[in-house]
Amino acid sequence: MGALALLLRRLASLSLTLLVASALVFAALEWLPGNAAEVMLGESATPEAVTALTQKLGLDQPAATRYVQWVSGLLQGQPGISLSYDEPTFALLAERMQVTGPLALMAMVLTVIVALSLGVYAAARHGRLGDVAVMSAGQVGLALPNFWLAILLILLFAVKLQWVGAGGFPGWSEDDGGGLMAGLKALLLPALALACVQAAILARVTRSAVLEVMREDFVRTARAKGLSRRAVMWRHVLRNAMVPVLTVMGLQMANLLTGTIVVENVFVLPGVGRLVFQAISNRDLVLVRDVVMALVALVVLINFVVELLYLWLDPRLKRGRS
Incomplete structure (x- = not known):
């Protein structure tokens, strides 16, 4: 019952967070200077066109009514219609996620492999040349802007x-001249550009967490029982050090999903970041609102999954909270 109660509390917290986020997203666009229809159509729009778009968007109705209609539509799977593409916003988002999702996942895989390896390596050689080299490389990685590294690559x-x-992106279908290998090849450089800074951050966090766990009594006990240093490191130390590491990994995955605007534009990738950039350029506030809300929901969901992983890695959290 303790685990179930904790899960229900987390679900309630997730729902409340999404509700507050939806209100903030709606209010941010609602409070833009001027009439939203005039902002979308531009200064050269005729009064008739502004009036027609105002009625189409329901801007002649109270803000509270439009907010309830918007949230109800999202919950029922009925998003708005993009003004610049004349398509449902979630259909556009799903199409662009076919690029952004694999790109973020590839960047995260590269980040985890590099960061965990370097972080554990530096902790195992604390104060020696290998540790200094890893930390120096990490400092350089932190200082590199993603877009500048992308251009260098x-x-x-x-x-x-x-x-x-x-x-550019050839697509995942071989019928269109692309395919799995062609798609992965096109995403490799953008993934490297995104992973560099994230790996530098995660490597430093991993090193600090591993060093802290290595000072615990159970590590000395494991060594006294005859386990090799490598076995103790990978079987005992790393798992116990993963709670703070998972926190950063969750934040990084959310950041990779929502922070690809610059890199996708550098590599001309048809992903979510480029979609948001084009929507802002086209003053398509309906598309901006729905895409931002969908990204917020993804970030909240990722944080929820990370909390569940906490309980799996450290059952003491579950027992303590229950």
Whole structure:
């Protein structure tokens, strides 16, 4: 019952967070200076066009009524219609997530592999040359802007070495000239550009967490029982150090999903980041509102999954809270 009660509390917290976020997203666009219809159509729009769009968007109704209608539509799977694409916003989002989702996942996989390996390596060699080298490399990684690294990667691997294309996405279907390998190849450089900074952050967090756990009594006991240093590190130390590491990983995954606007535009990828950029450029506030809310929901869901992983990694949290 304790675990079930905890789960129900987390679900209630998740629902409340989404409700508050929806109110903030709606209010932020509602409080834009001027009439929203005039903002979408531009200064050259005729009064007749502004009036027609005002009625189409329901802007002649009270804000509370429009908010309830918007949230009800989202809950029923009936999002708004994009003004610039004349398609349901969630259909556009689902299409673009076919690029952004794999890109964020690939970047996260690269981040985890590199960061955990380097973090554990640095902790195992605390105060020695390997530790200093990893921390110095991490400091450089933290200082590199994603867009600048993306440009360097294009210049090296696409322009000079010509191993990959400079941008664009061929698609996942072989009928369109793409395919699985072609798609992964097109996403490799953007994933590297995104993973560099995230790996630098996660490696430092991993090193600190591992060093803290290595000072615990159970680690010395495991060593006294004859377990090798490598076995103690990977079987006992790393799992107990994963709670703070998971926190950062959850934040990074959310950041990768929502923070790809610059990198996707550098590589001309038809993902969610580019969709948001185009929606803002086209003053498509309906699309901006629905996409931002969908991304907020994804971030909240990721945090919820991370909390469930906490309980799996450390049952003491479940017993303590119940």
